[in-house]
Amino acid sequence: MSKERTMVEQLAEWVHNADWTKLSDEAKEALKGRVLDSIGVAIGALNGEPVKNIRQMTEDLGGESVVTLIGGGKTTPDYAAFFNGAAVRYLDFNDSYLAKEETGHPSDNIAPVLAAAEYADTSGKDFLLALAIAYQIQCRLSDIAPVRKHGFDHTVQGAYGAAAGAARAMGLNNSQIANAIAIAATGYNSLRVTRTGELSNWKGLAYPNTAMGAVHASMLAKYGITGPREVFEGNKGLMDSIAGEFTIDWETEDLERVTDTIIKRFNAEIHSQSSIEGLLELRDRENIKPKDIKEIRLTTFDVAYNIIGGGEEGGKKLIRYKEEADHSLPYMLAAAYLDGQVMPEQYDPDRIVREDIQELLQKVDIRPDDSYSSRFPDEMACRIELETNDGQIFEVEKRDYQGFKTQPASWDVLMEKYNGLTRDIDNTLAGKIADTIKNLENVKVSELTELLGQIKPEEDESYE
Structure with a gap:
């Protein structure tokens, strides 16, 4: 008598049967756009200190020269997924997906799926299809099984997507795909402290570590290692331990969620994008000197306030290094106003500690608004008021920004960033x-x- 299929086995069958012809032209173009965007971000990050340190570690560890590192050299598929993923993630400039109670960066799946695809010597088409699978799974689990409120990181849902994408790219069968997903999903349930309080390098490395584990899990499954069949619904599984009950019919899922992901216009945490764009518009319109500013007041949606505005995930006005700066709305708004942009150079150590930016960020006040919160994630609504020392008040209101799903970034816009x-x-x-x-x-x-x-x-002698 055959056993009833578990949820992970149903998911694996859907992954195995996914068909390139079922993707819309819009989804295919979006996938290529996300690859272009993320590869550009990775190239821009290669001289970042943590990225260079991980390259040195990778070279010291060695490993079979199988899969390419961005910037030269080869290593094992799992090590490559970690290094390339670290490069994609370090600048915090890659895409995002906004669910009501969860925000993730599905392009974090590019490194593990690319490593698996190169290992298996697949076509670009197969790589893109596997990537669409990874996007769909991570995004849909973010919709129906948010974990942030329970103290876990968005990489939890990522483990399912990364393993499914990697396993599909490797050409594994149904049973092997189920095992790969089950192993990765059981083994990688990161704590949300990754992104709260005093931030560390791990903020940008938690997903690359999960991606490395997902590729390793796929290799284990390829070589016959099994994982828990009831990882979703079983005793102490995902539902029981973290997410609570949910249902999803994988057989009816499409591959279109990539079209709902959004691109960052500014090198800043995703929930800051509309407020930065709005402040820059106000800056260009009014030409108020920074020394004349008494206060910058931002009214925004609760998720932005809680994650980067000083709400439930900690204060955001003690800023000493990059990981704190790119998750601080006061810092990012101050940088935008002073420099007219928020790009990688706004996180140079010397820029972060300079007196002008440290003073201005203290003048930024951020508060949540229920009406704006109710419009998220369909909008990123906010209002900015700038008060001068002589009592004048200037304001701007925003509902989105260039790169949001209401204003999708074209290939030309992505090329400008690239x-x-x-x-x-x-x-x-x-x-x-x-x-x-x-x-x-x-x-x-x-x-x-x-x-x-x-x-x-x-400007990096180690590559010469």
């Missing part, structure tokens, strides 16, 4: 990478990874 992030590598090579991504469904994935291995960032 070109800025890749300005320190050879222009011809950067162009070839972008062209290959644009045509990715028609080439082998190795054509892309070979180009990524040729990158040599300037």
Whole structure:
């Protein structure tokens, strides 16, 4: 008598049967756009100190030269997923998905799925399909099984998506895919302290670590290792231990969730984007000197307030280093007003500690508003009031920003961001990478990874 299929086995069957022809043209273009955006961000991060440290660790550990590292060299699939994922994540400039009670960065799945695809020597089309699977699973679990309120990180849902995408890219069968997902999902349930209070390098490495585990889980499944069949619904499984009861019919799921993800216009935590855009509009319109500002008052939605505005995840006005700065609305707004932008250079150590920005961020007051909160995640509504020392008040109200799902970023907009992030590598090579991504469904994935291995960032002697 056959056993009834568990939820992870139903999910695995859906993953195995996923079909490229079922993706809309919009989803296919969105997938390529997310790859372009994330590869650009990764290239821009290669000289970041934690990224360089992880490269050194990877080189010291060695490992079979199987999968390409962005910036040159090869290592094992799981080590490559960790390093490349760290590069994608370090700047905190990659895409986001907004569920009502959960926010994640589904492009964190690019590194593990790319590592698995290169390992299996698949086509670009198969890579993109596996990536669509990873996006769909992480986003849908974020919709129906949020974990932040229970003290766990969004990487929890990511473990399911990353393992499913990697296993599909490797060409595993139904049973192996189920085992890969079950192993990764059981083993990687990170605590939300990753992103609360005093922040550390781990903020940008929690998902790469989960991605590495997902690729490792897929390798274990390939070699016959099994995982808990009842990881979702079983005794002390995901529902029982963390998320509570939920249902999902995987057989009816499409592959379109990637089209609901959003791109960051500014190098800042995702919930800050509309407020930064609004403050820059006010700055350009009124031309008020920073020394004349008495206070900047931001009224915003509760998620922004709680995560980056000084709410439930801790105060945001003691800013000493990058990980604190890029998760502090007061810092990011002060940087935007003083520098006219929020890009990687706004997180240089010397910029963070400078007196002008430290003084201005103390003048930023942030409060939540129920009406704005009710409009999230369909909008990122906010209102900014700037009061001058002589009592004048100037204001602007926003509902979204360029790059939000109501104003999707076109390929040209993404290329503008990509070109800025890749300005320190050879222009011809950067162009070839972008062209290959644009045509990715028609080439082998190795054509892309070979180009990524040729990158040599300037101003870094370790690459010479």
